[in-house]
Amino acid sequence: MINTPIVLASASPQRARLLEQLGLSFTAVPADIDETPHPDEDSVALAERLARGKACAIAPDYPQACVIGSDTVVAHGDEAFGKPRDLADAQRMLGALSGTTHRVITGLAVIAPGVPIHVSSVISQVTLARLEPATIAAYWATGEPQGAAGAYAIQGQAGQFVVHLAGSFSAVMGLPVYETAARLREIGLDPLGRAGIDGVAR
Template sequence: MMILASASPRRQELLGRITSDFQAVPAQIDERALPLLPPAEYVLALAQAKSREVAGRYPGERIIAADTMVAFGDEMLGKPADEDAARQMIRKLAGQTHHVHTGLVVRQANGQEESRVVTTAVTFWPLSDAEIELYLQQNSYMGKAGAYGIQDDGAFLIKKIDGDYYNVMGLPLSTLVRML
């Protein structure tokens, strides 16, 4: 059996596409305690911290940990606090290319750890204020880093991606399968 160091229903759904033999166990870490690093390094540090914390509670188990961040340049775009914050994020990303980084760690039962960062470039269509407002009315931005989810109404904002679709959802499956 594997342990997924996450409470994310989306990550659980994605991992369920490749195995049903896992248990989801949220990591108990203070993400704010980590030093602020460039986005790709930050998500890797978070995934490593999650892996190690859960491994401490479940020694001898295979642990999968991931952390995903939307980045516009060096600016990390987390989950918007409210509709106005979501509006600002979507306006910033409209007509631009940004990156989604996922730090991914697989810790084997013997403690050996392999880690990677998977990056996907996402380009949004240019968006009018009316299009942004229509998107915001759907409330799809809530609880989503960068104020969108590629798997729901956020798909209509996206002109193209270069990289792993599932990475944008939060768990790069093709990389994970190879690591396992």
């Protein structure tokens, strides 16, 4: 499967940059799916369903490719925060997350020829500083929260709000790099060629 093309089912520049870190050539193709949570669907199930949905939406058009789908959900208690609709929605989300520790769940789906679909998730814990309403409004004005789950992008200016992160930084950004590379190795698409994760030739 070494010459199998790779398709990233996403329009996210952050996910593309993360996949580029693996040194792989790939094509990014936006996946347009309904991201509305199902009734009583927990955040892990939601993130995994959306990741699977994105990969499955693109895979029929690229039957000989390895298709990667990913989606991130910010969980505050029993509520799943997706992308904010507007300033008021961002204020609601960031107001709830302010001064608390919350979960960030990133689903990963990989579809490749001849192997079963792989779906998993990575859960991280993020603690945000207490945010004043004026700070939230100023942050919204940067344009960064739009399109970001939970109304913040950890890799950008919101990094100054993060008190503590336990888990995967890349997963909070939108694509779990370690888990993605591990799955690609399992199906014969090792980003390091024949080298193992420790750099030793196999």
